[in-house]
Amino acid sequence: MNRRSGIESKKRILDAAMVVFSRQGYAKANIREIAKVAGISVGGVYLYFKNKEELYLSFIKDGMNDMMRKTEMIVESHRSPIRALYDFLKVHINSAIKHRELILVHVRELGFTFALEHKRQYMRNQLRLVEKIIDRGIRTGEFRRCNVKEVAKIIMGTVRSVMLSMAMDKDVIVTTKGLHDLILNGLLRNNNQLADNRR
Amino acid sequence: MNRRSGIESKKRILDAAMVVFSRQGYAKANIREIAKVAGISVGGVYLYFKNKEELYLSFIKDGMNDMMRKTEMIVESHRSPIRALYDFLKVHINSAIKHRELILVHVRELGFTFALEHKRQYMRNQLRLVEKIIDRGIRTGEFRRCNVKEVAKIIMGTVRSVMLSMAMDKDVIVTTKGLHDLILNGLLRNNNQLADNRR
DNA sequence: TCTATACCTGAACGTCTGTTCATGTGAATT
């Protein structure tokens, strides 16, 4: 027998779940394999998690909470909206590099009814943060007047999918600077190009 | 017995596959249900498709081919890059409205090894089209000089995720015009706002 | 040493899955 503290076992299982779920997706992943990767018996998994669903939810939530904390801090603490946007983008791009697997799981399991509400809530919150940045930018005069809700959706969409592209394909690397620049200045030629000298 | 032409049966099965795969994802979807929705027996499905995998591939490919045809036409035929970009965005947004389910399947099954190569190929092709538009725009002087490959990735990413947002949530509606405008002009205030008078 | 507690095991159960196949049937052809 392999003796460990309960806390360590639970952590092991969560780590293993991350590996297996991201490799296989929820439906294809199976408890036997998660147990094997964790170095624990099948029954052992059920000591710490009621069932497969709860295990899945548990580690999905961890990731979302972490991101919420980081991004909220940025939006609350920063003065310049341009800089806040930059940092907001940076957190997401860094997370894409660091947690490729987690992102793939997120996206892949979009349709799951039982995790859906949490994910929607998370997306709504992130959207709210972007709206906040844009609102402030318009008030300070740095950003142009626009349909805040629509623009926020587009930006948040861009961020999500840049993350996805990077998670899917290791060779795809989008720099925070490049993304920030495009969002601020657009494609057209005769726009000002001062954005990277962040004020 | 329910007698039909082979062609009609095959079409029925493909339609049913679309419904069931998009509701459940590949792994969770099962042949019995696809058969039921198609109004055909379980064995009947195997008359037209070697196995579940081939059935899945078959209908995924149909959708991708359709999009490739439409977008290629736009990029080849148009003179103004600004207009080409607009039409390119429009095709994608319209497709998001029309084929919500298909998009969800696409995204959800990202990790499947057997469909992966086709999807990657599709994404590469779409990327090439965007690069073509940008390249031409820079040559005509309409677009500013930029890292074409990176910008294309970001734009393509934006498009994908706007589609995804709309597929996930019926209430999310991003207009082609809004997206086009943001891509061209960015967020900053003192940029020119002439893009919507498409030349 | 004994006992209580926390941790762990993996065979066994019931259910669901993709796939096969022996069999059947309507319609066209002879």
Next chain:
DNA sequence: AATTCACATGAACAGACGTTCAGGTATAGA
């Protein structure tokens, strides 16, 4: 009427899955 052929069926098979549970073992305290 007999034959042929394309289309159709669903019970049966083999394997995989989530979950349970009767039992096992290391450790700490008495």
